[in-house]
Amino acid sequence: MDAHSAMMLTGSYGLAAFVYSIFWLYLINGARDGRRSAIIFMAVGFCALWAWAYVGFALSSHPFFLWLAQPLDVLRVAAWSYFLLTLLKTEQLGRATLPRLLKPLAFLLAGFTVLGLILQGLILVGAKLAIEPQGLVTLNSLGLTVLTLLLIEQLFRNVAPDARWSIKPLCVGLAGACLFDLYLYSDALLFKRFDVDAFSIRGFVHALAAPLVAMSTIRSKDWKTHLVLSQRAALQSATLVGVGFYLLFVAGAGYYVRYFGGEWGRALQIGLLFLALLVLCVLALSESLRAKLRVLIGKHFFSYRYDYREEWLRFTQTLSMQGDASELRRQVVHGLADLVESPAGSLWLRAGSGQQYVQAACWNMPVQSGTEPADSEFCRFLQSSGWVINLEEFRSLPGRYDKLSLPDWLLASPNAWLVVPVGTQTELIGFVVLATARTRLDVNWEVNDLLKTAGRQAGAFLGQMQATEALLEARKFDAFNRMSAFVVHDLKNIVTQLALMVKNAERHRDNPEFQQDMLMTVEHAVERMRQLMMQLREGATPVDAPRGVELNEVIRRIQAAKLTQGHQLNVSLSERLQVRVHEDRIERVIGHLVQNALDASSEASPVSINLLREGQWARLEVVDRGQGMSAEFIRERLFKPFQTTKAAGMGIGAYESFQYVQEVGGKVDVVSALGEGTTVTLRLPLFEPSKLPELVLQSEAK
Template structure:
């Protein structure tokens, strides 16, 4: 049996050596590569030692026991790394040990001591023989199986596909060890067949590990402990320790205080609770704890996803005060309690525009000053404390007097936009010491550029709003000028025909109507200018009457427009003055485009569920390209004195009423405008109002 055991363990040693040696070079930079390589080599050494001991008819020895503990520790470390909770924290323990590994290492040291005590038959364990050693190995086996279960259970479906064979192989090794040592504890002796087959069993796990090695890229995902969870957990743990210590101190005060013991205990505990509440609600303490956790437990100082989400949420909050929120967002990155924002004005001077938890200052800085030129050219974050101690590091920087006199001034963060200095933020000292390394400085620079873009966008939005107000005023003025032009054209035509037709009674009557209409139109324009911006008051209008009035006002022009009423009594809901102006614009354009020998016809009728107003002429017509590209574009006109807004305004108002404007035209064959407006029905309106 000893020869069989020797070959069995020799086979296991060769298999683990074949798996471990190539990984010493190929897996040097991979995740968990060192732990897996070490575990394979330790397993190979352990199997070789047992094979050599079996050839000498020795089943147990101190050397094989120590190697077996190291082999179990190697696979436990590999499983712990595969679990995914040991990548980010940075330890400050001796020799670079991580806290969780240090706790597990202490357990293994205690078990190692118990094992060696059993092998060496120390007096304390003399009557128990090897039982402490066997018990220690049982504990190792149980711990290994628990690790395998935890690793597999906490992985996703894709990760389980990658690690299932490794878990099966390692779990099989620990399960077989548990069976071997449990049998030994139960019967106080080791079964030789079970012990001999152990080498072959371990060798059979090597192919399973090799399959998982091929899937190693999917072993783990970049999981990490949230800084927020770490912060609250540390605060809770510290508070628990503090309360436990204070409770113990209060107990001893009561026990040794005599008649004053209860009073001293209650007073002491109340003071301890007040002190704890003050510490937990202290901004300086919270800042110190965040910096401490980032410094001692994480590779980077910031959780960039969370910081950027907080930064963006702060700047994107609705409402006024964007400049104050920009200071707050930048200051939160370095735990600063307050600051001031300077921004470039039109006169080329940087002025303070916002304050956050600091008193107001009135310092102004020209953009051509050495201070501003230094910030724009270098785009550096200026540490005022460092600048005072080591001015040679900021060559060319001349600090203004107001910067040096600023209370508790610390950092000057430039707000750079497209290579130009848009502004800068002056921050006060942090609540807790923050080391300005390359990571903090780069983050402040990027945050400054982001804040500058938000502030520039706000300035652009304000400028656009002012421009739209001027545009609205100019547009209204343009429409007024357009109406005045039409009135002047009518009066000029009447004045030109007055000398020839002044004795004609019909002309005199038309002239009187035209003058009256012009006066009425001018009064309406003045009223419109006076109530600019107020909403209109639409009312039910008979379309035939509105069109008839518009045609009558064009009766003095040639060719004289002809009206055809096909359906009377059709109503629409609109403003009388605007609807009449729209129809008048279209009729005026038809008259101006038609020679005196031509014809202009206006028809009013029904069109399905709407009202149709058709203006047709036999004039010059228009091309399809002109209709598509220029007809409805404002300030585009083919007439020398035209404004180019008549058709544009007509279509805009028709669409506003829920109607449509269609144009059909051919060059030299005339043009037809079809205005379709929704029909207003009194019965339907009454039913809707009653409902």
């Protein structure tokens, strides 16, 4: 060792020896009772002896001091790690117990310490081994350093917020010293030699950490940190341990590849390091691996699989994210799927009529157009039992579900795994179908209870959303009624103006000026009423009962009216069909559908009306090849009030048409695609005179 290196080593480790000796004397002067105080006293003492040993080696170059310093280095790091383990203990029922996750870490710490001391003893006696002992010593020291970093990270993450102020300097100081040692040992293991410059300033680095440790000692009078071990911290710690051991393995493999590789050793080492980093990136981004690790930790290290506080906060935050109704539905699926590591799912909710369930949202699952009747055995089972249906269990043990028969669309769904009811204690708002988990997950009572509780929470959110939508619609109708009052007022003014003109017509009918003014007044009144009609498209509910109406005649009148307006309609009527409706209202409904088709089509695009018999129904189709509508618009907005694609429309016509068709016992189906056109199908029950007395009695009862 040259004079320059000896001077650097003496100054660096001399400073560390002085600082830790002062720290040790301070601890003697203010000695405290308790195991934690004794352990930190021992750790600081090992640090001081370790630094003094290197000072002796730098001054005398005698190997004895080097042989003394290396075991003291192992004991120093082991003492700090053991001190961190004592801080990680929790107080439960008045008795100190070590959490399950910390027990293997304690055994690991003991193994590293004993192995390090044995290797140092073998080097001291000059034992001959097949593998170079110094390389094993470096590898063991690297593992012990990684373990210490893990304990520091675990301590900082799990300490209570009110105790973090006192523990923070300790974590920063020890972490800084360990990170420097991690670089030093990794470099030595990879390149088979210690970095002389880094080794020389190592004492300065550890001397800088001592004041921070002392600051925590002053702040923490009893070193009671009241730690709570969370599963998230356990997962992150386990990940850090895995990465650390992986890097240790790669470093060892790289060392021996270079050692036995001859001339190709360095090239093979670089290639191995690149491959190892690439594999590490792939593993770090693997959702399946993360899910398996989470399940493994929850199953083997904790009494309960879930950290309920963390899970509930995450689930509530997921549901509370800002967005529209469709976004909330997707978040419900996403939140429930995350609870069981599922990568996909779909939400089914009651349709507008409340008689069936339709797919309202999907996440990484194909869209399904099928429906599930609200009175089906499947829905009644979900509502009455509130159970989570495990399809894997159902296929193997169907008797557990009281011989329940599942719908065909569910059995045909790819990777369908769990069906979670979503609703309240008395109402089934919907259900969520989840795909198979990323890893094998035992669906036990804990998983079922968590999913059922989360389903009710999601049902409360969805119920609140539906109530909010209903309230908004009611407010819109209220605003619409207020607007109607203004329209009636304007109509009253127009009627008064026309009545005055008629009254004066007897005296001035031969006056050319009066005639000119009368024409202008009538023209203005017509224009004004047309504007009012555009603003308010609402028909009054008829007071007379429905009767048999021939749809053929209604369609012919609509065709003639549109022809006078310059529109050509293609009409196909198979036979004369009668339905029991209000003639004026059904004419308005069909006229509205035809006008929508004409508005959506160009002049060259045909619009067709087809009428045919379909069993006990009259089937009327209005077909156009216009701009079409998206599936989302049809599902979310088409038959809701005040929803329209027209710039000047109010969105009342489609809503009124849908309500009236349902009122007379009919059905409305819409098939549309953007850029391809729309087909609206009305199915109306045929008028049968033989059932007229019964229908009249029902109408009067209503």
